[in-house]
Amino acid sequence: MKSWDVIVVGGGIAGLSAAMYAGRFMLKTLVITKERLGLLATTHTVENYPGFKKIVGAELVKKVEDHAVASGAEIIDGEAVEIKKSGEGFAVKTTKNEVFHAKAIIITTGTKHRELDVPGVKKLFGKGVSYCATCDGPLYRNKIVGVVGGSDSAAKEALMLSQFAKKVFIIYRKEKIRAEPVIMKRVEKNEKVEVINNANVVRINGKDFLKSVTLDREYNDSKDLKLDGLFIEIGSVPLAGLVKPLGVKLNVKGEIIIDKSSRTSVKGVFAAGDCCNTGWKQAIIGAGEGAHAAFSAYEYIQNLK
Amino acid sequence: MKSWDVIVVGGGIAGLSAAMYAGRFMLKTLVITKERLGLLATTHTVENYPGFKKIVGAELVKKVEDHAVASGAEIIDGEAVEIKKSGEGFAVKTTKNEVFHAKAIIITTGTKHRELDVPGVKKLFGKGVSYCATCDGPLYRNKIVGVVGGSDSAAKEALMLSQFAKKVFIIYRKEKIRAEPVIMKRVEKNEKVEVINNANVVRINGKDFLKSVTLDREYNDSKDLKLDGLFIEIGSVPLAGLVKPLGVKLNVKGEIIIDKSSRTSVKGVFAAGDCCNTGWKQAIIGAGEGAHAAFSAYEYIQNLK
Numbered sequence: 001m002k003s004w005d006v007i008v009v010g011g012g013i014a015g016l017s018a019a020m021y022a023g024r025f026m027l028k029t030l031v032i033t034k035e036r037l038g039l040l041a042t043t044h045t046v047e048n049y050p051g052f053k054k055i056v057g058a059e060l061v062k063k064v065e066d067h068a069v070a071s072g073a074e075i076i077d078g079e080a081v082e083i084k085k086s087g088e089g090f091a092v093k094t095t096k097n098e099v100f101h102a103k104a105i106i107i108t109t110g111t112k113h114r115e116l117d118v119p120g121v122k123k124l125f126g127k128g129v130s131y132c133a134t135c136d137g138p139l140y141r142n143k144i145v146g147v148v149g150g151s152d153s154a155a156k157e158a159l160m161l162s163q164f165a166k167k168v169f170i171i172y173r174k175e176k177i178r179a180e181p182v183i184m185k186r187v188e189k190n191e192k193v194e195v196i197n198n199a200n201v202v203r204i205n206g207k208d209f210l211k212s213v214t215l216d217r218e219y220n221d222s223k224d225l226k227l228d229g230l231f232i233e234i235g236s237v238p239l240a241g242l243v244k245p246l247g248v249k250l251n252v253k254g255e256i257i258i259d260k261s262s263r264t265s266v267k268g269v270f271a272a273g274d275c276c277n278t279g280w281k282q283a284i285i286g287a288g289e290g291a292h293a294a295f296s297a298y299e300y301i302q303n304l305k
Numbered sequence: 306m307k308s309w310d311v312i313v314v315g316g317g318i319a320g321l322s323a324a325m326y327a328g329r330f331m332l333k334t335l336v337i338t339k340e341r342l343g344l345l346a347t348t349h350t351v352e353n354y355p356g357f358k359k360i361v362g363a364e365l366v367k368k369v370e371d372h373a374v375a376s377g378a379e380i381i382d383g384e385a386v387e388i389k390k391s392g393e394g395f396a397v398k399t400t401k402n403e404v405f406h407a408k409a410i411i412i413t414t415g416t417k418h419r420e421l422d423v424p425g426v427k428k429l430f431g432k433g434v435s436y437c438a439t440c441d442g443p444l445y446r447n448k449i450v451g452v453v454g455g456s457d458s459a460a461k462e463a464l465m466l467s468q469f470a471k472k473v474f475i476i477y478r479k480e481k482i483r484a485e486p487v488i489m490k491r492v493e494k495n496e497k498v499e500v501i502n503n504a505n506v507v508r509i510n511g512k513d514f515l516k517s518v519t520l521d522r523e524y525n526d527s528k529d530l531k532l533d534g535l536f537i538e539i540g541s542v543p544l545a546g547l548v549k550p551l552g553v554k555l556n557v558k559g560e561i562i563i564d565k566s567s568r569t570s571v572k573g574v575f576a577a578g579d580c581c582n583t584g585w586k587q588a589i590i591g592a593g594e595g596a597h598a599a600f601s602a603y604e605y606i607q608n609l610k
Contacts, residue, residue, distance in 0.1 A: 013355070017589065020353070020355055021353065023487075024485055024487045025486050026486035026487055026490070048325070048596075049356065050318070050322040050368075050369045050372060050592045050595070050596075051357065051365060051369055051372065051592075052356065052368075052372075053368075053372050053375055060356060063355075063356045063357075063358075064355045064356055066358065067356065067357075071487070180329055181329070181330050182328075182330070182331055185331070260565055260583065261584055278565065279565065279597075280566070280597065280600050282593075282596050284589075284592050284593050285593040285596055285597060287589050287592075287593065288589050288592065288593025288594065289593065291353075291355075291585075291589050291590055292584075292590060295585050
């Protein structure tokens with residue numbers, strides 16, 4: 001039986017921060033991660049992690065991954081599909097039917113992109129339609145692209161895309177996009193970026209590749225907006241389903257409820273980062289919660305003895 | 306009248322993280338700090354801030370200070386002695402009788418060293434007796450030094466001092482020091498470091514300079530322990546007195562009670578870092594709380610309009 005002190009499920013910055021601290025507590029620590037480095041790694045530029053004025057998202061998380069490994073944590077690729085109580089601890093099963101045992105569990109599964117549910121999205125996904133500007137932005141050099149959404153993330157994606165594209169439309173269903181003020185200012189100043197407000201994308205058109213989107217209102221005398229690329233950034237859904245069968249309490253948004261020490265409602269189960277009820281999702285906040293989770297797991301394990 | 310959106314009181318990592326974020330929210334932000342860079346700057350080596358495997362404490366906080374300045378925050382040296390409600394906002398008075406006004410306040414005043422209250426400490430302070438191993442350690446090359454205390458910080462100081470001194474005693478009142486496991490292991494392996502447990506320092510001896518300390522039990526057949534330097538690391542006291550007159554609620558330890566979004570019990574007053582009821586004091590946790598405080602202050606100010 002493969003047995004550990006702590007299993008961290010999720011290899012984003014919150015999970016890696018937890019793993020780094022757990023390693024320092026001399027806990028035998030395993031990180032099981034479906035996506036190496038997590039969501040932050042798809043962020044082009046991070047400017048708000050205290051200590052780094054400007055760093056590529058993937059580079060920042062890689063530093064924390066190296067940090068976790070240096071402190072003794074082991075990281076494996078895998079997707080946890082089930083967590084059960086097992087003796088005094090827990091058993092984590094992966095899609096490959098491997099089972100890992102641990103005394104305590106730290107959940108840092110983050111979020112997934114909310115999908116846009118209109119005709120044409122599924123068909124043209126990967127053919128002009130993308131959920132990741134960092135991944136696919138460079139493909140649209142001198143092209144016309146759109147971003148669906150009005151959040152801070154959507155605005156940042158539009159700015160990033162403007163480095164490649166000749167024109168970037170932000171298509172937002174409400175009156176005014178809700179970006180961080182410093183980002184808002186950059187959007188307003190950027191001549192390539194144009195906001196189409198009070199508009200919804202109702203259909204995505206194209207045969208083998210995206211040709212245009214249909215809006216629910218006219219813009220420049222037409223409901224048809226010609227685009228070479230469409231980036232969807234309409235929020236995220238917490239990935240917390242894994243711990244539901246354990247009885248871990250979630251809030252109405254489906255986020256794991258944690259206290260200030262990153263403890264969930266179930267003893268031995270801790271959580272940190274974007275899958276939690278943190279209100280405001282930030283790398284530095286997830287990293288802090290990860291530290292708390294490791295400390296709480298350490299205390300919990302000490303008391304088992 | 307000098308007026309700001311946010312005044313951050315305290316220039317350690319929590320305050321600077323808050324200031325960096327407040328700047329990004331385009332808030333006019335002033336940091337008033339008594340001690341530049343705060344307590345962390347007196348830590349020799351930081352190995353547990355996610356993203357930096359190993360960095361000198363002062364260097365890390367300086368990075369965050371530069372980061373705060375780059376995002377538009379202004380930092381001045383000064384000691385806030387009074388915070389009063391003033392109109393819709395607050396007035397902060399310094400020892401120089403300058404008054405600064407702001408809509409919201411973020412308190413990040415940290416902690417101060419707990420003082421050892423035995424005969425001789427005050428007289429020999431700066432003459433062999435120190436509260437800062439990072440500052441004074443290098444003075445004791447090839448000397449014999451003692452560290453009073455049994456916390457993780459005390460153990461780290463002892464390890465750091467062993468780079469200079471030929472012998473380091475840790476003098477601890479209880480049975481077993483309480484260092485982080487990875488630090489404990491290093492203490493046990495370090496041949497220069499020796500723990501004297503179940504012992505209290507009851508007097509500090511010396512005329513112009515420290516000669517020895519008197520213990521309350523014999524060690525190697527004597528209650529007199531000859532030392533060239535004595536470092537006191539017996540914990541810390543939260544610096545939260547400043548907000549008491551405002552009615553901000555403190556816990557029994559005198560720490561400011563904050564919620565998960567770094568809000569105190571008084572509207573418009575936020576707090577972060579070691580002066581708060583965070584349970585476990587870590588740089589990464591203070592930085593995360595600072596981010597929360599800035600966001601909460603931003604939301605608060607938006608709602609004033």
